[in-house]
Amino acid sequence: MVKQQGIGKSHAKIILIGEHSVVYGQPAIALPLPNVKLTVTIDRRADQLQLVNSRYFDGPVNELPNNMLGVQKLINALITKFTGQEDGWQLTIDSQLPAERGMGSSAATAVAIVRAFFDYYEKKLTRKELLKLADIEEQITHRSPSGLDAATVSSANPLYYIKGQAGKAIEMNLSATMVIADTGIKGATKEAIASVQQLLKAQPDKAQAHIEHLGNLVNATRDFLKNNEVIKLGTVLNAAQADLQALNVSDKSLDNLITVARHNGALGAKLTGGGRGGCMFAIMQTALGARRLASILKESGAKHTWIQPFDQRGEE
Numbered sequence: 001m002v003k004q005q006g007i008g009k010s011h012a013k014i015i016l017i018g019e020h021s022v023v024y025g026q027p028a029i030a031l032p033l034p035n036v037k038l039t040v041t042i043d044r045r046a047d048q049l050q051l052v053n054s055r056y057f058d059g060p061v062n063e064l065p066n067n068m069l070g071v072q073k074l075i076n077a078l079i080t081k082f083t084g085q086e087d088g089w090q091l092t093i094d095s096q097l098p099a100e101r102g103m104g105s106s107a108a109t110a111v112a113i114v115r116a117f118f119d120y121y122e123k124k125l126t127r128k129e130l131l132k133l134a135d136i137e138e139q140i141t142h143r144s145p146s147g148l149d150a151a152t153v154s155s156a157n158p159l160y161y162i163k164g165q166a167g168k169a170i171e172m173n174l175s176a177t178m179v180i181a182d183t184g185i186k187g188a189t190k191e192a193i194a195s196v197q198q199l200l201k202a203q204p205d206k207a208q209a210h211i212e213h214l215g216n217l218v219n220a221t222r223d224f225l226k227n228n229e230v231i232k233l234g235t236v237l238n239a240a241q242a243d244l245q246a247l248n249v250s251d252k253s254l255d256n257l258i259t260v261a262r263h264n265g266a267l268g269a270k271l272t273g274g275g276r277g278g279c280m281f282a283i284m285q286t287a288l289g290a291r292r293l294a295s296i297l298k299e300s301g302a303k304h305t306w307i308q309p310f311d312q313r314g315e316e
Contacts, residue, residue, distance in 0.1 A: 002087065005043050006120025008112040012036035012097045012306075013104040013152035014180065014272040014281060017240050018218045020196050020249055022163055026215030029170070029222065030152040030159045033180070035308045036103065038095040038153075040112040042120045045088035050079070054093040061091070070140035074110055077136050078117040091116070098304065100186045102273020107149035110137035130154060160222055172225045174233070174310040177290035179261070180272070180281045183253035184303030189274025192249040199247060210243040217243075234267025234283050241270035249275035253301070258282075260300045265289050 011034045018028025045051075050061045052075070057065055064072040079085060091113070097105040114133045118125040134150040151167045152159050159167035199207040217236045224233040241258060244250050250258075254271045257280050261269040266282035273279060282297075284290040287309060294305040 002044060002120055003122060005041055006116045008040045008115030008119060010038045010108040010111040010153045012108060013149060014102065017221050017237065018214060019244065019273060019275065020247060021211045021214035023193065024211050025163060026211060027160060027162050027218045029218055030148055030161060032152050032155055033308050036096050036306050038097055038108040038112050040116040041092045042116050043090045045090060048086055048088045050088065051090040053090060070106065070137035071109060073140055074113055074137040082117065082121045098182055101182055102187055102278045104149040104153045106141040107134060107138055108153040110134040111150055111154045158225065170222055170225065172310065173228050174225055174230060175228055176230045176310050177284050177287045178281050178308045178310065179284060179290045179293050179297065180279055180306045181257050181297040181302035182279050182304040183257065183277055185253050185277030187274045187278030188276035192275040195248040207247065210246050214240055214243050230285060231267060237268030237270045237283065244271060244275065251276050253277060254280050257297055257300060257302055260297060261293060264293050264296050266293065
């Protein structure tokens, strides 16, 4: 028997520090954003239709468009797993996450779909199986995913990550609030990665120095998160942004919002994700200051903002 309704939840993530340098063996820290939610519901139908409802598509699962091919493959794998070929349902994806902004939208969708299916069929789900199934979608959407996105959007804890290794949960004890702002421009990760590669060829000593410096900043950040050293964290985030600018992965839209944030009380501000558009974030000492800054960033061109207290934990 199946339930009348299955529910699966996940949330957004951002890379706090370590973008681009993580590609070259340096560590990175990714942060879950439990305030930016994604929920998948599966509602039983009396017929045998299997329908998907989302902001991109509304119709039968076998007619999902190419940009949702990963979702289609994941759903089909779950249907096979539960021998549910004859079961009728409607799967609804309700997401607060923007797509292509480095906030883990595809991974969050995959994690919530897996959790919803297991809830619908009333089966226990281990974390290992969750990440393995979510990777079905990520392999299609991101080709060779690191696994960091799925691990973070399904976790309550920040993750310390080195390429090729499993992410390690790290302790966070920080009294501060983050403001995230979307430039409204799709991030150009491939172009940004290519730019770093070009700089490594043209000026290897300079580029390598910035990459290694970013790695050192990540390790310092781990201690600052644990010991509630908010001022030091802000200084490190600003230094990381300087490295990213030197690696040519920032742009005017990001630099503008970062400058506005720093001029309006942010202890630190930097881009997050691939760069060349996408999102930035700033650290504020108080929630009131964060709300004020969010309004100012919108007035300064941000298309959307989110507020995330550091001391609020999500659900596993």
